[in-house]
Amino acid sequence: MRTQVAIVGAGPAGLLLGQLLHRAGIATVIVERQSAAHVLGRIRAGVLEQVTVDLMDECGVGTRMHAEGLVHQGIELLFQGARHRIDFPGLTGGRTVTVYGQTEVTRDLMAARAQAGLPTVYDAGDTVTLHGFDGSTPQVRYRHGGQEHVIDCDFIAGCDGYHGVSRASVPANAIHEFEKVYPSGWLGLLADVPPVCHELIYAHSERGFALCSMRSPSRSRYYVQVPPDSKVEQWSDDAFWAELRLRLDPQARERLVTGPALEKSIAPLRSFVAEPMRFGRLFLAGDAAHIVPPTGAKGLNLAASDVKYLASALAEHYGERSSAGLDHYSARALRRVxxxxxxxxxxxxxxxRFPGTSGFDHRIQESELDYLVHSKAASAALAENYVGLPL
Known part of the structure; x- marks a missing residue:
């Protein structure tokens, strides 16, 4: 098989890149080790910056997002028992975010790719290997249906996540990795209950962090900070709701509606960056190159900005015979990362609240949050970063 760009990974980064390149007239093949059902079954974040919303529109897949997504004009910070609102439009010149689940983003992109008849290989398993990206004839090889397959291509886009084959294929001496592991995780619960608030609540309490989020007016996503060695099996639904209630303010506790979990999982907190993001004709994008803690909802949005930079650079390469965009891709993406x-x-x-911190540390946190909500400059800095820095 021959194509211009082979994309490894059919998550939102790979699918978004494929759709952008298709609209630019650039041929792609996507190879995914998991099944389509498995990819759609992953529960992830759902806060989209305007940059990501605009990219969905550019790809022609924004209709359902605009119909079902929830436009949010702020968030609430809860500390010392009181909530304080951060007004996004008032602090950023009118900018907002849209709550629309990553699963739904993936579903829309999958449907568009299938409707266009573009080739996607699912269930490739652990057989995917990358070759020749340090030269002029890169290849992606895999087994499917009991047969060996080879994709000859001009470039490879590694969009296959933190545990994927793309970054692992790079020689160790060619890559520099930076990592910070936080001594906590997020226990998340998804339930068909109305949200406790029409906007997200970020709660700082003596018992730890909590987040009240949602996917729709009738489906909520809640999180509580837990020790890093916690297991989902240790938490019944009742135990989760009881702990969440203890971390909220009286008004939120009164409005909290509980129900059976549709899904529960624990996400570790980690910061990770791999530099550079280009290795010859292999380009990394999204979680293959970087991980952020879920606080602030930057993971999917960073993947989208990577993809925008890479798609523009590839379009420039094929349309103008210029390598400038590709040459600057890594530095440009990393600056935003x-x-x-x-x-x-x-x-x-x-x-x-992390283990081992002192009373002094706790007072500094409270002072930081107090300054944050009472200083317009500090509130504006939070709002500007939350809604997304410009490309």
Whole structure:
């Protein structure tokens, strides 16, 4: 098989890149090790920056997002028993975010790719290997249906996540990895109950962090901070709801509606960056190159900005015979990545209670949050980063 760009990974990053390249007249093949049902079954974040919303529109897949997504004009910070609102439009010149689940983004992109008849290989398993990307004839090889397959291509886009084959295929001496592991995780519960608030609540309490989020007016997503060695099996639904209630303010507790979990999982908190993001004719994008703590909802949005940079660079290469965009892809993407890493690290440190911290540390946190909500400049900095820095 021959194509111009082979994309490894059929998550939102790979599918978004494939759709952008298709609209630019560039041929792609996507190879995914999991089944389509498995990809759609992954429960992930759901806060989209305007950049991501615009990319969905550019791909021609924004109709359902605009019909079902919830436009949010702020968030609420809860600390010392009181809530304080951060007004996004008032602090950023009118910008907002849209709550629309990553699963739904993936579903829309999958449907568009299938409707266009573009080739996607699912269930490739652990047989995917990358070859020749340090030269002029890169290949992606895999087994499917009991047969060996080879994709000859001009470029490979590694959009296969933190545990994927793309970054693992790079020689160790060619890559520099930065990592911070936080001593906590997020226990998340999804339930068909109305949200406790029409906007997200980020709660800092003596018992730890909590987040009240939603997927729709009738489906809520809640999180509580737990120790890193916690197991989902240790938490019944009743235990989760009881712990969440203890971390909320009286008004939120009164409005909290509980119900059976549709899904429960624990996400570790980690910051990770791999540099550079280009290795010859292999380009990394999304979680293959970087991970952020979920605080601040930057993961999917960073993947979208990577893909925008890469799609534009490839279109420039094929349309104008210029390598400038490809040559600058890594530096350009990393500049935005590190700003998002900084924001996610800062927001995590400001809102979580970590083991081993002192009374002094706790007072500093409370002072930081108090300053944050009473200083217009500090509130504007939070709002600007939350809604997304410009490309």
């Amino acid at each position: 590190w700003k998002a890493e900084r924001f996610s690290w800062w927001f995590t440190m400001a809102t979580h």
